[in-house]
Amino acid sequence: xxxxxxxxxxxxMNYWLFIVLMMTGFYIVVAKGNLVKKIVGLxxxxxxxxxxxxxxxxxxGGTAPIFPIDMNIDPTVAYSNPLPHVLILTAIVVGVxxxxxxxxxxxxxxxEYGTIEEDELLKxxxxxxxxxxxxxxxxxxxxxx
Amino acid sequence: MSTETVPHTAMTLVDHLPAIQVLLPxxxxxxxxxxxxxxxxxxxxxxxxxxxxxxxxxxxxxxIDGSIISYHMGGWAPPLGIEYRVxxxxxxxxxxxxxxxxxxxxxxxxxxxxEVSAKHHALFYTAFLLCLSGLxxxxxxxxxxxxxxxxxxxxxxTYVLIAQGSERDKRALTASYDYLMMxxxxxxxxxxxxxxxxxxTGTLNLADIAGRIEDLGDNRTVRAGFxxxxxxxxxxxxxxxxxxxxxxxxxxxxSMVTAFLAATATKxxxxxxxxxVFSVFDPDFLFGTNTLAFIILPLAVVAMFxxxxxxxxxxxxxxxxxxxxxxxxxxxxxxxxxxxxxGVTAAIVHLFxxxxxxxxxxxxxxxxxFSAKGTFYDTLQGMGRQMPLTSAAVVVGxxxxxxxxxxxxxxxxxxxxxxxxxxxxWPVALLIVLSSLLAVIYVWRxxxxxxxxxxxxxxxxxxxPMSMVIPIWIGALAxxxxxxxxxxxxxxxxxxxxxxxxxxxxxH
Numbered sequence: 131x132x133x134x135x136x137x138x139x140x141x142x143m144n145y146w147l148f149i150v151l152m153m154t155g156f157y158i159v160v161a162k163g164n165l166v167k168k169i170v171g172l173x174x175x176x177x178x179x180x181x182x183x184x185x186x187x188x189x190x191g192g193t194a195p196i197f198p199i200d201m202n203i204d205p206t207v208a209y210s211n212p213l214p215h216v217l218i219l220t221a222i223v224v225g226v227x228x229x230x231x232x233x234x235x236x237x238x239x240x241x242e243y244g245t246i247e248e249d250e251l252l253k254x255x256x257x258x259x260x261x262x263x264x265x266x267x268x269x270x271x272x273x274x275x
Numbered sequence: 276m277s278t279e280t281v282p283h284t285a286m287t288l289v290d291h292l293p294a295i296q297v298l299l300p301x302x303x304x305x306x307x308x309x310x311x312x313x314x315x316x317x318x319x320x321x322x323x324x325x326x327x328x329x330x331x332x333x334x335x336x337x338x339i340d341g342s343i344i345s346y347h348m349g350g351w352a353p354p355l356g357i358e359y360r361v362x363x364x365x366x367x368x369x370x371x372x373x374x375x376x377x378x379x380x381x382x383x384x385x386x387x388x389x390e391v392s393a394k395h396h397a398l399f400y401t402a403f404l405l406c407l408s409g410l411x412x413x414x415x416x417x418x419x420x421x422x423x424x425x426x427x428x429x430x431x432x433t434y435v436l437i438a439q440g441s442e443r444d445k446r447a448l449t450a451s452y453d454y455l456m457m458x459x460x461x462x463x464x465x466x467x468x469x470x471x472x473x474x475x476t477g478t479l480n481l482a483d484i485a486g487r488i489e490d491l492g493d494n495r496t497v498r499a500g501f502x503x504x505x506x507x508x509x510x511x512x513x514x515x516x517x518x519x520x521x522x523x524x525x526x527x528x529x530s531m532v533t534a535f536l537a538a539t540a541t542k543x544x545x546x547x548x549x550x551x552v553f554s555v556f557d558p559d560f561l562f563g564t565n566t567l568a569f570i571i572l573p574l575a576v577v578a579m580f581x582x583x584x585x586x587x588x589x590x591x592x593x594x595x596x597x598x599x600x601x602x603x604x605x606x607x608x609x610x611x612x613x614x615x616x617x618g619v620t621a622a623i624v625h626l627f628x629x630x631x632x633x634x635x636x637x638x639x640x641x642x643x644x645f646s647a648k649g650t651f652y653d654t655l656q657g658m659g660r661q662m663p664l665t666s667a668a669v670v671v672g673x674x675x676x677x678x679x680x681x682x683x684x685x686x687x688x689x690x691x692x693x694x695x696x697x698x699x700x701w702p703v704a705l706l707i708v709l710s711s712l713l714a715v716i717y718v719w720r721x722x723x724x725x726x727x728x729x730x731x732x733x734x735x736x737x738x739x740p741m742s743m744v745i746p747i748w749i750g751a752l753a754x755x756x757x758x759x760x761x762x763x764x765x766x767x768x769x770x771x772x773x774x775x776x777x778x779x780x781x782x783h
Contacts, residue, residue, distance in 0.1 A: 152467075156460075159456060159460065165452065168456060172456065172459055172460070175460070175463060176459075176463055179463055179466055179467055179470070182467065182470055183470050186470060186473060186474050213479075214470075214473070217420050217479075220420070220424055221423075221466060224423075224424070224427045224431075224462075227427075227431055228427070228431065228455065228459050231431055231434055231435065231455065232452065232455050232456075235434070235438060235448060235451055235452045235455065236452070238438070238441065238448050239448045239449060239452060242441065242445040242448060243445065243448075243449075251449055255446060255449065258446065262591070262651070263590070265651075266590055266591075266651035266652070266653045266654070
C-alpha cells in the first residue's frame with residue numbers, strides 16, 4: 131500500500147458515491163420482493179447515473195457555463211461542460227416515463243392478482259402454469275385413444 | 276469499396292430521406308391519437324409503415340454500393356450536431372424492420388380485433404408506431420446518446436404492447452413488468468457505458484468516438500465503457516444468460532406484437548452490438564476481441580443448446596418458438612464472435628433470415644389463436660387438416676428454423692459453418708450442426724401434433740381469414756425465396772460486414 135494516493139481517492143468522491151448509489155439501487159431491485167420497492171430501487175439506480183454524468187461535466191475550478199450578457203468572454207475563466215447536464219435532462223425524462231409506466235403496470239397487476247408481493251405472484255403463476263399443464267398435456271391423449 | 280460520403284446540403288426531398296424514415300411513424304403516432312377513430316387507426320398506421328418501407332428501399336438502393344449517407348439533423352454538422360448515418364449495414368436493418376412491420380400490420384388487423392378490446396385500438400396502434408420509430412431511430416442514428424433515447428422510446432412502447440396481452444392472460448402484466456425492470460437496467464448500463472466513452476473521448480458521435488479511441492489506445496475507462504455497453508445491449512439482445520425476460524414476454528404478448536418483436540426488436544439490438552463492437556471499438560481492441568472469444572462465443576454455444584433443449588419440452592407452440600428464438604440469437608452472436616468477414620456476414624444474413632422465419636411462424640401462431648383459440652399442442656392436434664394453409668406455412672417456417680436446404684435458414688447456417696471452418700474451429704462447426712438436430716426434434720414435435728394426430732371430432736375449427744393467411748404465406752414464401760436466391764441477402768450482408776470490419780475507418 132505504498133504511495134496510496136489519498137488525494138486521488140478523495141478527489142473522486144462523486145464517483146465513489148455514484149458506485150455506492152448504483153449498487154444500493156441495484157440491490158433493492160434484485161433483493162426486494164415488493165414491486166413498488168423495486169421501482170424505488172430502479173429510481174435510485176438511475177439517479178446514480180445522473181450523478182455520474184454530472185460529475186463527468188465538472189471541470190476543476192470551472193464555473194457555471196453561462197456567458198456574460200455583454201458577451202465579453204474572459205478567456206481565463208474555465209467553464210464546466212454543460213453537455214452532460216443536457217443529456218441528463220433527457221435521461222430524467224426517460225426515467226420519469228419508465229417510473230410512471232412501471233407504477234401503472236403495478237396498479238393493473240394489483241387489480242388482476244390482488245397482490246404486489248413477488249413471492250405471492252410467483253406462487254399464483256406457478257399455480258396457473260400447473261393448471262395449464264394439467265389441462266393441456268395428458269387429457270387429450272386419453273380422449274383420442 | 277468506395278467510401279465517399281454523399282454530400283449533404285439537403286436540398287431535395289430525397290436528401291431528407293434519413294429523417295423522413297424515422298419521422299413518418301413518429302409523426303403518425305400522435306396523429307392516430309388525435310384522430311382517435313378506431314376505424315382509421317389501422318389504415319393510418321399501415322400507411323405510415325408502408326411509406327417507411329418505401330423510404331428504406333430507396334435508402335438501401337443509395338448505399339448498396341458501399342457509399343455512406345451522412346445526414347445532419349437540423350443542419351448542425353457532426354460531431355456537434357446529431358448525425359444520421361446510413362450505410363449498407365443499417366440500411367439492411369431498416370429494410371428488415373419496415374418490411375416486417377408492414378407485413379405484420381397486414382396480418383394485425385383481424386388479429387388485434389380479436390385479441391385487444393376495441394376501445395384500446397387507437398392507443399395500441401400508437402404504441403406500435405412509437406415502437407417502430409424507436410427501432411428505426413436506433414438503427415439509423417450515428418450518435419451514441421441518440422441511440423439510448425430511441426432505444427428507450429421503442430422499449431417503453433414495447434412494454435405497453437406486451438401488457439395488452441392481459442386481456443387473454445393476466446400473466447402478460449407481470450411479463451411486461453419483468454421486461455420493464457430488466458430492459459431499464461439494460462438501457463441504464465448502456466448509458467453508463469456511453470458516459471465512460473464520453474469521459475474518455477469527449478464526444479458522442481460514433482465515428483468521432485471511434486477515431487479518438489484509436490488515438491487513446493488501451494485505456495481502463497474505455498474498457499469499462501465497453502463492458503457496460505456489451506452487458507446493457509446484451510440484455511436487449513436476450514444474450515444468454517440475460518434472456519430471462521424473453522420467454523414470458525413473447526408468450527403472453529398479443530400475437531402480432533410477438534411476431535413484430537421477434538422479427539425486429541432483438542435484431543436491432545444485435546445491430547447496435549455489431550456497430551459498437553466493430554465500428555466504435557476497433558476490431559484490434561484486444562479487450563473486446565477477448566470478450567468475444569472467451570465470453571460471448573461460449574455463451575452463444577450454451578444458448579444454442581440449452582434453449583433448444585428447453586424448447587423440446589414445451590407444450591405450448593408460442594413458448595416453444597420463444598425459446599427457439601433465444602437459441603437462434605445464439606447463432607447470430609456466434610457469427611459475431613468469429614470476428615471474420617464470413618462470420619459477420621453469417622450473423623447479418625441470419626439476422627435477416629431468422630427475422631422472416633420467426634415473423635411467419637409467430638403470425639401462424641396468431642392464426643391459431645384466432646381460429647383454434649389456443650396454442651397448446653393438444654389444441655392444435657389435427658390442425659394440418661383443419662387449417663391446411665396456416666399449417667403448411669408452419670412446416671415451411673419450421674424447416675427454415677432447422678436449416679433444411681432450400682430455405683432461408685439453410686443459407687445462414689451454411690455461411691456460419693463456413694466461417695467456423697475458415698477459422699479452423701471445426702468443433703464449433705460440429706456444434707452448430709448438432710444443435711440443429713435439436714431444432715429437428717422440436718420442429719418435428721409440432722409437425723407431429725399438426726399432421727399425425729387426429730383432431731377431436733367435435734372440433735369445428737376453420738382456416739383463418741385470408742387477411743391473415745396471405746401475410747403468413749408472404750413470410751413463408753420469403754423463407755423459400757431467400758433460400759434459393761441468395762444474391763440479394765448475401766451481397767448486402769457482405770457489403771455490410773466489410774463496412775463494419777473496416778472498423779472505425781468504415782465510419783470516416
